[in-house]
Amino acid sequence: MTRGARALLEPGALLSGALFRDLVSRGGVSTDALAPGTRLGAFRVVRELGRGGMGVVHLAERDDGEFTQQVALKCLVDRDSAASTELFLRERQILAGLRHPNIARLLDGGRADDGLLWFAMEWVEGERIDAHCARAGLGFEDRLRLWLGVAEAVQFAHARLLIHRDIKPGNVLVDADGQPRLLDFGIAALLGEGEGTRAYSPGHASPEQRAGGEVGTASDQYQLGRLLARMLSADEVSAEHATTSVLRSTLHPDRSDDAPSDAPATGLDIADDVELSATRRRELEAVLARACAQDPAHRYGSVAEFKGDVRRLLARRPVEARRGGWRYALLCAVRRRPRMAAFAATVAVVIVALVAGFNMRLAHERDVARTEAAKVKAINAFVNEDLLAAADPFEGHSPDVTVREALDRARDRLGDRFGDEAAVEAELRATLGWSYAGLSEYAAAITQLERALELRARLEPATAAESVRVRLELAHNLVSASRYAEAEPMLRALIDALAGVPARAVDRAHAQVTLAELLGFVGRSDDALAVYAAVEADLQRLGESHPIVLYRDDARAQLLLSLGRAREALPLFDVLVARSTAALGADTPQTWRLREGRARALRDLGRFDEAIEALRSLHAARVAAFGAEHRETLRNHNELAVALSRSGNREAAIAIWREDLAVRERRFGERHQGTLVARYNLANELAAVGRNREAEQAFRGVLEAERASLGPADPGTLVTQISLAETIGRQGRAREALVLLDDARETGHTTLASRPEASVLALVRSRQLHALGRTGEALAEARTALAGLEGTVGDAHRRTREAREWLATFPAGG
Missing domain, CATH: 1.25.40.10 (Tetratricopeptide repeat domain)
Structure with missing residues (x-):
C-alpha cells in the first residue's frame, strides 16, 4: 500500500507531529488552503495534498530558478513572541544540515509577512513501516534489518547532538527502494529544550517525557524499542490508521492508539510471518526490556549499543541483554554454524573414541595391565609436565609463550621419557610433526615425521596403515618445503609398495595425486597429467565427493592454472565447488579452497572485479571462522593482493602485503617461510611500480x-x-x-x-x-x-x- 497524502497529517509525521500538537496547545493554526501559485520563500504552491483538523499540507515546487525540487509545504500560524521566531530560524539552520540516507530532511522554513509559519520538508512517498512489514510478510531477520536503518539514522543525529523525541511507526516510511526514512527528525527541538519536552506522542513517549523530566538520547532509545516491538507485532494496521491517526488523545477521546504503554518488551504478540524459536523470543524480549526500561539508567548506554545487540541477535550471537553464561554462548555458536558445530562435535567424538580405543588397546590383556597403565601415566605426564607446563608462568616460563616454543620444549624432552617405548614415542612424534606443519614449520615437521618413521620401521611393515599415514604426511611436508628431489622417490616407492595391497588402495591413490601435484610444481606438466589420468580408474569407485577425488580434481585444476589454461580450469572449479558444497557444506575449509581456486581462474582470465569480490567474500568468511592471523586467512589475503595487483590497483596490493608481513613477522618470526614469501611478494610489487631501490633492499633481505x-x-x-x-x-x-x-x-x-x-x-x-x-x-x-x-x-x-x-x-x- 502506498502512503497517501493524508498520511502527512498523522501524529509526528510532517505537519501533525508532536511539535504541531504542542504549538496547537500554545496558539492557533490556520486550516485555510493556499491558492495554487502562492509563493512562500523560494517555493510556489502547486496544489493541496490533504488536510486534517489542524492544518493543510501542500505540494510545492522550488520557483527561484536555481533548480527543480518538489517539497511538502506545511503551514501553521505561531502567535508567540519575536524570540520564538529567532529560535525557529536558528534551529532550522541546524536541522537543515542533517544529511543521512535514512532521514527525511528539513529543507527550509520561515515566516510569511502575514505571520504564517511554514516548513519545507523533503517529499517522501512511501509506506508506514509497520504496515510495510505486515503487507510484505517480512520475516524476523528482514524486519530487524529494516529497523537497523532507522537506528543508524538516530545514531547519526545523536552524534550531532540532535534528539528526535517522537520516533514511532507513523514517523517512519519505507520508500520505493525498500529503505526506511525517518520523518521530522528534531522538529520538536525547534521549540527549545524547555518547550520541546512537552512535544510527544503519548503512546510512544518515554516515561521521562510523560513525567515532564529531562529528555535525552535515552528517550529516543526507548522509542526505538517501542518501534521494533510494533514492527514485530501481529496487530493489524487498519487502512485508516495507515494513513492518519489521532493527533492527541485529549482531542479525540474515542481513539486509544496513543495511550501510554510501559511494557513493550513483554507479552509480545508476534506476527505469523515472524517465526521465532523459544530461545530467540527470550533474547528479543531481553533486548526490548533493556531498551525500554523505565529508568533511563538501566537502558543501553547508547543507541549504538542497542543496535549492536540487535545485530548480535540477527547474527545468532549471544546478546548482552541476556546474561546466559557459557551454556548460552555455546548454544548461540551451535545455532549460528550448525554444520561447523556438527563437524566439531564429530571430531570431538572421534578424538574421544580414538583415545578410548587407544587406552583399551593398551589394556586389552589383564596380565600386562600394570605395564600399559604405566605407559598411560607416562603419556599424561608428558602432556602435563612437558607440553602444557611450557606455558605455565608459575614454573618460570613466560605467560606469552608461543605454540612453537611449547612444541620445541616438549620435543626436546620426548626422547628421555619414551626411550624404551617406541610405539608411544612414534605416535607422539607424528603428532608433533602434524602440529609443526599446522604452523607452516615444515623443517621441524619433517624432522619429527622422519623420526616417527624410523621408530615405526622397528614395529611394523612399511605398508601398515600407521606407517603409510606418516609417510604421506612426510611427503606433503617435503613438497611444501620445496624439497621435491626427496619427496618424489619416496612417493614412487610408496606407490610401488602399495600396488599389491588392496586394503591400502585409497592411500595409494592419495600418494599418486600428491606425486602428480609435485610434478606440476617442478614444471613436468605432461608427466603430472599422465599420473592424473592413470589414477582415474582407482578413484572412480570412491565417488565424486570423496576427499581424495576432490583433492585430485583440485590439484588438476590448479595445474591448469599454472599452465595458463584458466579457461579450462574455471568450469572444473565450478563443478568442484558445487560437489564440495553438496558433500561437505558451503562453509568448510575444503569448499573455501575450491572457491579460492575459482577466483584465481577468474583473475587469470582478466575478470578482475569478479575475482576481487569473491576473494573479499572468502576473506571475510575466513576471518569470521579462523581469525585474521590464521594461515588460511593470510593465504587468501595474499591471493586478494595478487588480484588487486593484476587489476592495476598495485598500491592496495602493497598495503595488504605490508599488513600481512607485519602479522607474519610477529607471529612466526622473520625467518619463517611464510614471512619470507610475504616479503618476497612485497618486494616484487615494489619493483612492479618502479620503486626499485626499496625492492632491491627487500629482495636482499629475503635472499x-x-x-x-x-x-x-x-x-x-x-x-x-x-x-x-x-x-x-x-x-x-x-x-x-x-x-x-x-x-x-x-x-x-x-x-x-x-x-x-x-x-x-x-x-x-x-x-x-x-x-x-x-x-x-x-x-x-x-x-x-x-x-x-x-x-x-x-x-x-x-x-x-x-x-x-x-x-x-x-x-x-x-
Missing part, C-alpha cells in the same frame, strides 16, 4: 634469510636471486645483475634442471646482455628461454608470452 634457512641451491632461494638481479638490471646495473644470474645458474644447475625457473633466468639474462650490447648472446638466451617455457608451462602462460614478445624485439634473422 640472505633463504640462503641461511633453505640453502643457496634451493629453488625458492634461486628465484629470489633471479628477481634481485632483474631489479638491479632495471636500475642500469646490468653487469652486477649478470654476476648474480651466472652465480644462480651455476649453483642451481641441478635443482633448476627442467624447471621453468631456469627459463626465466635465461629471459632475465638475455635482457642484461642486450643492455650491455651483447646482442648475439642476448638472442640465444631469448630463444632458450622461449623454448624452455613452452616445454614446461606451455604457450599460454604469462612468462611464455613475455618471452615471445621479448624475442620479437630482435631484428629478423638474428
Whole structure:
C-alpha cells in the first residue's frame, strides 16, 4: 500500500507531529488552503495534498530558478513572541544540515509577512513501516534489518547532538527502494529544550517525557524499542490508521492508539510471518526490556549499543541483554554454524573414541595391565609436565609463550621419557610433526615425521596403515618445503609398495595425486597429467565427493592454472565447488579452497572485479571462522593482493602485503617461510611500480634469510636471486645483475634442471646482455628461454608470452 497524502497529517509525521500538537496547545493554526501559485520563500504552491483538523499540507515546487525540487509545504500560524521566531530560524539552520540516507530532511522554513509559519520538508512517498512489514510478510531477520536503518539514522543525529523525541511507526516510511526514512527528525527541538519536552506522542513517549523530566538520547532509545516491538507485532494496521491517526488523545477521546504503554518488551504478540524459536523470543524480549526500561539508567548506554545487540541477535550471537553464561554462548555458536558445530562435535567424538580405543588397546590383556597403565601415566605426564607446563608462568616460563616454543620444549624432552617405548614415542612424534606443519614449520615437521618413521620401521611393515599415514604426511611436508628431489622417490616407492595391497588402495591413490601435484610444481606438466589420468580408474569407485577425488580434481585444476589454461580450469572449479558444497557444506575449509581456486581462474582470465569480490567474500568468511592471523586467512589475503595487483590497483596490493608481513613477522618470526614469501611478494610489487631501490633492499633481505634457512641451491632461494638481479638490471646495473644470474645458474644447475625457473633466468639474462650490447648472446638466451617455457608451462602462460614478445624485439634473422 502506498502512503497517501493524508498520511502527512498523522501524529509526528510532517505537519501533525508532536511539535504541531504542542504549538496547537500554545496558539492557533490556520486550516485555510493556499491558492495554487502562492509563493512562500523560494517555493510556489502547486496544489493541496490533504488536510486534517489542524492544518493543510501542500505540494510545492522550488520557483527561484536555481533548480527543480518538489517539497511538502506545511503551514501553521505561531502567535508567540519575536524570540520564538529567532529560535525557529536558528534551529532550522541546524536541522537543515542533517544529511543521512535514512532521514527525511528539513529543507527550509520561515515566516510569511502575514505571520504564517511554514516548513519545507523533503517529499517522501512511501509506506508506514509497520504496515510495510505486515503487507510484505517480512520475516524476523528482514524486519530487524529494516529497523537497523532507522537506528543508524538516530545514531547519526545523536552524534550531532540532535534528539528526535517522537520516533514511532507513523514517523517512519519505507520508500520505493525498500529503505526506511525517518520523518521530522528534531522538529520538536525547534521549540527549545524547555518547550520541546512537552512535544510527544503519548503512546510512544518515554516515561521521562510523560513525567515532564529531562529528555535525552535515552528517550529516543526507548522509542526505538517501542518501534521494533510494533514492527514485530501481529496487530493489524487498519487502512485508516495507515494513513492518519489521532493527533492527541485529549482531542479525540474515542481513539486509544496513543495511550501510554510501559511494557513493550513483554507479552509480545508476534506476527505469523515472524517465526521465532523459544530461545530467540527470550533474547528479543531481553533486548526490548533493556531498551525500554523505565529508568533511563538501566537502558543501553547508547543507541549504538542497542543496535549492536540487535545485530548480535540477527547474527545468532549471544546478546548482552541476556546474561546466559557459557551454556548460552555455546548454544548461540551451535545455532549460528550448525554444520561447523556438527563437524566439531564429530571430531570431538572421534578424538574421544580414538583415545578410548587407544587406552583399551593398551589394556586389552589383564596380565600386562600394570605395564600399559604405566605407559598411560607416562603419556599424561608428558602432556602435563612437558607440553602444557611450557606455558605455565608459575614454573618460570613466560605467560606469552608461543605454540612453537611449547612444541620445541616438549620435543626436546620426548626422547628421555619414551626411550624404551617406541610405539608411544612414534605416535607422539607424528603428532608433533602434524602440529609443526599446522604452523607452516615444515623443517621441524619433517624432522619429527622422519623420526616417527624410523621408530615405526622397528614395529611394523612399511605398508601398515600407521606407517603409510606418516609417510604421506612426510611427503606433503617435503613438497611444501620445496624439497621435491626427496619427496618424489619416496612417493614412487610408496606407490610401488602399495600396488599389491588392496586394503591400502585409497592411500595409494592419495600418494599418486600428491606425486602428480609435485610434478606440476617442478614444471613436468605432461608427466603430472599422465599420473592424473592413470589414477582415474582407482578413484572412480570412491565417488565424486570423496576427499581424495576432490583433492585430485583440485590439484588438476590448479595445474591448469599454472599452465595458463584458466579457461579450462574455471568450469572444473565450478563443478568442484558445487560437489564440495553438496558433500561437505558451503562453509568448510575444503569448499573455501575450491572457491579460492575459482577466483584465481577468474583473475587469470582478466575478470578482475569478479575475482576481487569473491576473494573479499572468502576473506571475510575466513576471518569470521579462523581469525585474521590464521594461515588460511593470510593465504587468501595474499591471493586478494595478487588480484588487486593484476587489476592495476598495485598500491592496495602493497598495503595488504605490508599488513600481512607485519602479522607474519610477529607471529612466526622473520625467518619463517611464510614471512619470507610475504616479503618476497612485497618486494616484487615494489619493483612492479618502479620503486626499485626499496625492492632491491627487500629482495636482499629475503635472499640472505633463504640462503641461511633453505640453502643457496634451493629453488625458492634461486628465484629470489633471479628477481634481485632483474631489479638491479632495471636500475642500469646490468653487469652486477649478470654476476648474480651466472652465480644462480651455476649453483642451481641441478635443482633448476627442467624447471621453468631456469627459463626465466635465461629471459632475465638475455635482457642484461642486450643492455650491455651483447646482442648475439642476448638472442640465444631469448630463444632458450622461449623454448624452455613452452616445454614446461606451455604457450599460454604469462612468462611464455613475455618471452615471445621479448624475442620479437630482435631484428629478423638474428
